[in-house]
Amino acid sequence: MPRTFRHSLLVVLMLAFIPASVLNNFATPLPPAAPQAAAQDSLYKRLGGYDALAAVTDDFLGRLATDPKEGRFFVGLSTDSKTRVRQHVVDFLCVATGGPCKYTGRDMETAHTGLNITEDDWTIAVKALGDTLNKFKVPAREQGEVVGAIAPLKSKIVGR
Numbered sequence: 001m002p003r004t005f006r007h008s009l010l011v012v013l014m015l016a017f018i019p020a021s022v023l024n025n026f027a028t029p030l031p032p033a034a035p036q037a038a039a040q041d042s043l044y045k046r047l048g049g050y051d052a053l054a055a056v057t058d059d060f061l062g063r064l065a066t067d068p069k070e071g072r073f074f075v076g077l078s079t080d081s082k083t084r085v086r087q088h089v090v091d092f093l094c095v096a097t098g099g100p101c102k103y104t105g106r107d108m109e110t111a112h113t114g115l116n117i118t119e120d121d122w123t124i125a126v127k128a129l130g131d132t133l134n135k136f137k138v139p140a141r142e143q144g145e146v147v148g149a150i151a152p153l154k155s156k157i158v159g160r
């Protein structure tokens with residue numbers, strides 16, 4: 001048997017006894033299963049982007065609108081007005097969390113002045129937001145950052 005052929009045969013026989021799982025380690029690496037947000041990404045991205053924020057907004061506004069005490073704020077709004085407010089809240093949260101959106105609504109003071117929102121209303125709204133974030137299984141770190149982004153707005157929304 002020629003020397004080179006004997007050598008090739010030996011290599012083939014050796015490969016035949018190496019488990020596929022080991023050989024696979026040398027194959028072209030697969031791309032990551034799914035794009036995952038990294039710790040240094042914007043809060044917007046870590047929350048899951050626009051669709052996630054829209055879902056959070058719908059759930060949060062749904063809780064407020066059906067709350068026995070908060071529902072009064074949304075009585076008398078046309079469907080179109082509700083849709084406009086909802087869209088403005090989504091875009092507001094997008095900007096507040098570092099997303100690539102533009103907020104075209106009114107500033108918080110103008111939008112809430114005359115509504116007479118009280119401390120109690122605020123407490124109920126913050127609780128409702130927490131319930132929403134828990135429902136969507138938002139991790140504690142991101143929940144803290146969302147509340148941190150909204151807390152400074154209180155003086156522009158409450159008691160006006």
Ligand code: HEM
Pocket residue numbers: 070073074084085088089092093104105106107111112115117121122125150153157
């Ligand atoms: C107790 C808490 C709150 C109540 C009862 C409340 C109620 C309302 C109501 C009734 C409107 C519609 C006003 C109108 O169209 O004339 C409104 C608009 C809005 N609210 Fe609130 N709000 C509260 C807290 C917040 C918070 C925490 C945010 C921040 C994310 C927020 C963001 C907005 C935005 C972006 C608009 C739309 C402004 C526009 O369309 O120009 N609100 N809110």
